[in-house]
Amino acid sequence: MKLEVKIELLKFCSALLNSIFLALGLSVAGCGVWILFDRGSFLTAISSDELRTVGAGLLLIGGVVVVVSVVGCVGAGRENRFLLLMYLGFLIVLILGQLFVTLLLLISKHTIERSLDASVDRIILQYGGRGQDRLMDNVQHYGKCCGRTGADDWLKNSYIQTLNLTNPDVLPCSCFSSYRPSLDSSWCSELLNFSAPLFGRGNTSYHQGCKQKLSDWLQENAVTIVGMDVSLMLIQVFQMVVMVYLYRAFGRKAVLKKADPLAEPDHAHLDHTPEDDVDYGEQNYGYSHTDDDYIDPAHPAQYHY
Numbered sequence: 477m478k479l480e481v482k483i484e485l486l487k488f489c490s491a492l493l494n495s496i497f498l499a500l501g502l503s504v505a506g507c508g509v510w511i512l513f514d515r516g517s518f519l520t521a522i523s524s525d526e527l528r529t530v531g532a533g534l535l536l537i538g539g540v541v542v543v544v545s546v547v548g549c550v551g552a553g554r555e556n557r558f559l560l561l562m563y564l565g566f567l568i569v570l571i572l573g574q575l576f577v578t579l580l581l582l583i584s585k586h587t588i589e590r591s592l593d594a595s596v597d598r599i600i601l602q603y604g605g606r607g608q609d610r611l612m613d614n615v616q617h618y619g620k621c622c623g624r625t626g627a628d629d630w631l632k633n634s635y636i637q638t639l640n641l642t643n644p645d646v647l648p649c650s651c652f653s654s655y656r657p658s659l660d661s662s663w664c665s666e667l668l669n670f671s672a673p674l675f676g677r678g679n680t681s682y683h684q685g686c687k688q689k690l691s692d693w694l695q696e697n698a699v700t701i702v703g704m705d706v707s708l709m710l711i712q713v714f715q716m717v718v719m720v721y722l723y724r725a726f727g728r729k730a731v732l733k734k735a736d737p738l739a740e741p742d743h744a745h746l747d748h749t750p751e752d753d754v755d756y757g758e759q760n761y762g763y764s765h766t767d768d769d770y771i772d773p774a775h776p777a778q779y780h781y
Contacts, residue, residue, distance in 0.1 A: 479729055483555075486722040490552045493715045498545040500708045505538020507531075507701050522591045526584035533577040534701070540570060541708075548715070552722060560723045567712050567719075578705045581698060592690055596624045597632075603648065604635045609662065613650040619689035622651035622682040629685070635663075644681075646670055652678030 511519050511531030519527065544566040551559030599612050600623065616622055623629030627644040630636055636646060649655040649664035657664060657676035664678035671677075 479725065479732070483722070483725050483729065486718055486725060487552050489718050490548065490715070490722060493711055493718060494545045494548050497541060497708070497711050497715065500704060500711065501538050501541025501545065503538075504534050504541070504701075504704055504708060507704070508533070508535030508538060522588065522595050526580060527588050527591070530577055530581050530584075530701075533573065533580070537570060537573055537577065537708075540566065540573075544570065548719070552719075555726050555729075557723055557726050560719055560726070564716060564719055564723075567716055571709055571712055574705045574709055578702055581701060585698060589691060589694060592694060593624060593687065596686070596690065597629075600624065600629055601632055601634060603630075603633055604662070609648075613648060613662070615686050615689065616648065616650040616682070619686050620653070620682055621684045621686035621689055622647060623685050624687050624690075625685040627651060627681060627683060646675060647678070647681055649676050649678055651681050653680040653682070655679065 508531045511527065512535065519531075544563060547559055547566065548563040550556070551563055596612070599608050603609055603612060627647060630644050630647050630651075631641060636644075639646060645667050646663050646665045648662055649657045652664055652666075655664045655676055655678040658673050660673050661675055663674070664676040666678055666681065
């Protein structure tokens with residue numbers, strides 16, 4: 477294969493891998509933003525240093541991926557070997573960073589789950605007119621569950637305790653399959669003696685707790701993040717291989733230009749060696765005399781000058 481054709485093919489592979497690399501990097505950065513800043517997710521309510529470290533790491537990795545992709549594209553387009561070396565160095569650092577984040581997420585999975593349970597208990601305790609009430613309502617409504625381990629968890633709520641209830645007769649309206657809420661309260665009950673305006677009307681409360689739903693949700697998101705990280709690392713391995721071949725091809729092209737500045741690169745072969753120019757055909761040791769007579773070198777004495 478001609479050198480220039482090989483270089484163009486490697487450039488195409490590099491551009492394709494960089495496009496996939498950039499898309500995955502932006503997705504990873506999006507996961508970091510979601511973990512750190514999404515107020516509509518339970519993750520922002522979890523008091524876990526490990527989870528915040530994972531979120532910050534994903535955001536940092538996504539940002540570095542964008543910079544690295546630009547360096548790789550410029551280096552390949554301008555045939556700059558120094559930029560390619562920088563690119564390879566960044567890829568190695570990124571792979572190490574992704575391994576750290578992935579291992580931290582896997583190792584800290586149970587710690588994050590315990591922090592999630594503690595956060596749910598805290599929200600249940602403080603439920604009633606607070607910003608995180610909607611998080612719990614969404615989980616209970618869409619998950620068709622009530623409390624963390626069951627409806628009895630709501631007896632620990634600070635407001636419910638003031639009612640001196642022994643049974644969960646008053647629950648958040650999201651604990652019911654159907655309800656008609658009160659304008660002044662987010663609490664509902666099936667009992668007639670708990671009526672508006674203090675409470676709404678609810679029918680058929682959920683008895684299953686939300687712990688399993690939250691665990692499954694956390695597991696699915698962890699698998700998604702780990703999957704994106706592993707995919708990103710596989711793309712980086714392919715990129716490293718392509719860039720090494722591209723780096724060597726650029727070096728070969730530079731050597732050929734120095735050897736013969738007038739030579740067309742299209743006619744230069746990557747595996748060309750000086751021996752390729754040697755004629756190994758059968759040599760003719762016979763030669764002609766100046767008078768065009770044939771002289772046999774095996775019997776020179778037969779000829780006179």
